[in-house]
Amino acid sequence: MSRPFILRAFTGLVLLLTFVSPWHRDLFVGDETKYGQVVREMTTLETIAVPHLNGEPYTHKPPLHFWFVRALVTLFGTRSIWPFVLPSLLSTVALVWLTGRIAAELAGSGARPWAELVVSSFALVWGVAQSARMDSEFVLLTTAAALFLWRYLETGSRRSLLMSAGCAAIATLIKGPFAPLILVVHYTLESVRRRRRPRARDLLALPPLLLAPLLWLVPATLIAGRAWIEEIIVRQAAGRVVNAWTHGEPFWFYLTGAPAIWFPWILLLAAALVAAWREARPALRFCVLQIAATVVPFSLISSKLPVYMLPTMPAAAVLIGAFVARPDERLARFARTGNRAILLLLAVAGAVGVTSAASLTDRPEDAALLSRWEPQTLFTMMLVASIAALVWDLRGAMESTARNALALAFAFVAPMAVVVAVCMPLANEEASTAPLVRMLSKLDVSGEEIAMYYVPHLWTRNMPARLESVRQGGGDVLRSHPTPRVVVVRADKRGELGGDLLQYELTGSVRMIGKRFDVYQRR
Known part of the structure; x- marks a missing residue:
């Protein structure tokens, strides 16, 4: 068997493994259960244009990913996990193919099978591929935008410029304005490297870059109101940049976390980065700058997470593929x-x-x-x-x-x-809401009579329909109408409910994501 065949068979196995986990799990606590509730309210409240969470407009993410999931729910049903994970799974398969295509175009055919294997087996790529998040779709589109940017800078093709801007615009509707940021920084860095002056033709990217988001944002603002758009611009966009209200980390976060973020290929990546810059091959330097276009601005932004580095990994895979295909012996010995x-x-x-x-x-x-x-x-x-x-x-x-x-x-x-x-x-028992759903299912109460405080949204494949209407509330949840018969509260937060909780008796506890959640019934 030839080496390319072995590498592609290995890559196929890696991708196949990502399709196994959805058969054995529910949505995991955190973003996944939150997104499950957003899609549920899209169905029950018919809030398609402006997604809602707990009855209020949801401002953390744009709607396109939720539209995809909602469309798949009509095919698979509301009790299937596949509508939530298929966008990530299929986007990852497409990303592996696209990365191989880029490797062949920028680094030669010998780099392609290696690039495909590497990008599929980055731990972060592989893990996110199985999630009910929108990151895989975002990375696929930002990678396509980078490829079309390369073609535009090489050929001057207007079509390539428009395609690059269009991919970034669609990515904006999936995860927000960081896609145009990455593209603009990459364009700037590559223009400096080429000593290329900006041209009037470059401005043709602005209409598609702005039009797609505005086609949703303007009517959504008319529906949701001024407070909603202010929340998106001031808190969700600007707030994450200058004064993180969540995930705040120092600027060196990605440097110190590099071994885990780019695991297991971190040392080959380090060698490939040095080799690419030494060789002075324009295509490989373009990939180096593609990585920098994410690492540099995201290091300056206050809010940081390892998953924000996903857009670097296709370019990293291309560099590693090129390096393994034609290694520099001194650097290869280090790797x-x-x-x-x-x-x-x-x-x-x-x-x-x-x-x-x-x-x-x-x-x-x-x-x-x-x-x-x-x-x-x-x-x-x-x-x-x-x-x-x-x-x-x-x-x-x-x-x-x-x-x-x-x-x-x-x-x-x-x-x-x-x-x-x-x-x-086992992970499903620890990380999903299945234990809590089982406990609540045994109680003879309707969902409207259950109130939850600091408790994840419920979603399991076999959850009774009545539990879809449980109430999430603040510190006054026990005084809401109708008076709850059952209260679920995170154990370390029960003191915040004050004396109102004295009217309830502790009847059970469950453990989820390493935390204890208590279930109380009215005396």
């Missing part, structure tokens, strides 16, 4: 040595997990969780796969960067297969 160190660290982590994971935590419930057979199977696979990959790598040609990279990919993918096939049901 191979570092990758072997990563394999050794993974083996050590697996060994610690097998022998003493429970002793690493002071919380009895966490110790019991780590001692279960599912995590122990994962730790065992980490140990075995890492040692096997290291031995296989060392038994081959010591100077083979390709063999070394393939060993690293195997050591990552094998444990991930255990995660989706073995650990996902």
Whole structure:
């Protein structure tokens, strides 16, 4: 079998694994359950133009992703997880294909299968692919915008310019204005590198860049009102840039977090970045600047999360693919040595997990969780796969960067297969609202008689329809009408409900996402 065939088969396996987890899980607590509630209210309240959450206009994200999910709900039904995860899954498959296409165009056909494998096996890409979030769609569109930008700067094609701006505009309707920001910064950096002056033709990008968002924003403002648009502009856009109300981190966050963010390919990426700049190949430097166009502005923005670095990963995969296909021996030696160190660290982590994971935590419930057979199977696979990959790598040609990279990919993918096939049901019990839904299902009360305070929105595949109407409330939720018969509150927040809670009796507790939630019934 040829090496490209092996690499593509490996890539296919990585992608196939992402389609396994939805069979074993519900929406996870956090953004996923929140988005599930947004889509639910789209259906019940018919709030299509302006998504709502808890009966109020939802300002955190634009509507396009929710429109996709709502359309899929009509095909799969309201009790299926597939409408929520299919946009991410299909976008990731398309992203792998697009990354390979870019690699072939910018770095040669030899880089293509490597770029496809690398982008599919970045831990962050692989994990987000299985989520009910919009990040995969956003990355697909920003990557397409970068490809068309390259073609425009190379050929002057107006069509490429309009396509680049159009992709960024659609991405804006999925996750907000950071797509145009990345594109403009990339255009600026590349123009400086080329010593290219701005031209009047460049302004043709503005109409599509602005028109698509405005086609939604203007009528939505007329529907939702001035307070809604002020919330979007002042708090959601400007607030995240200059004064984060959530996810605030120092400017060096992405530098110190790089090993985890670009895992497991961080050392090959470092070598590939240096090699690309040394070679002075315009196409590869374009990819370097594509990474910088995300890292630099997002480091200056107050709000930070690892997932914000997803747009860098297709360009990183192209650079790594080009490097593995034609390695600089000195840099390759550094990368191979570092990758072997990563394999050794993974083996050590697996060994610690097998022998003493429970002793690493002071919380009895966490110790019991780590001692279960599912995590122990994962730790065992980490140990075995890492040692096997290291031995296989060392038994081959010591100077083979390709063999070394393939060993690293195997050591990552094998444990991930255990995660989706073995650990996902356990993860679902810990990270979804299934335990709470089961408890509430046993109570003879309607959803309108249940109030929740600091509790995630409910969503499971087998949730009774009556629980869709539970009430989320603030500190006065117990005084709302009708008076709740059942109250669910996060344990560390029950003091905020004051004396009103004295009228209720604690009847049970559940654990979700490592926190305790108490269920009270009216005396």
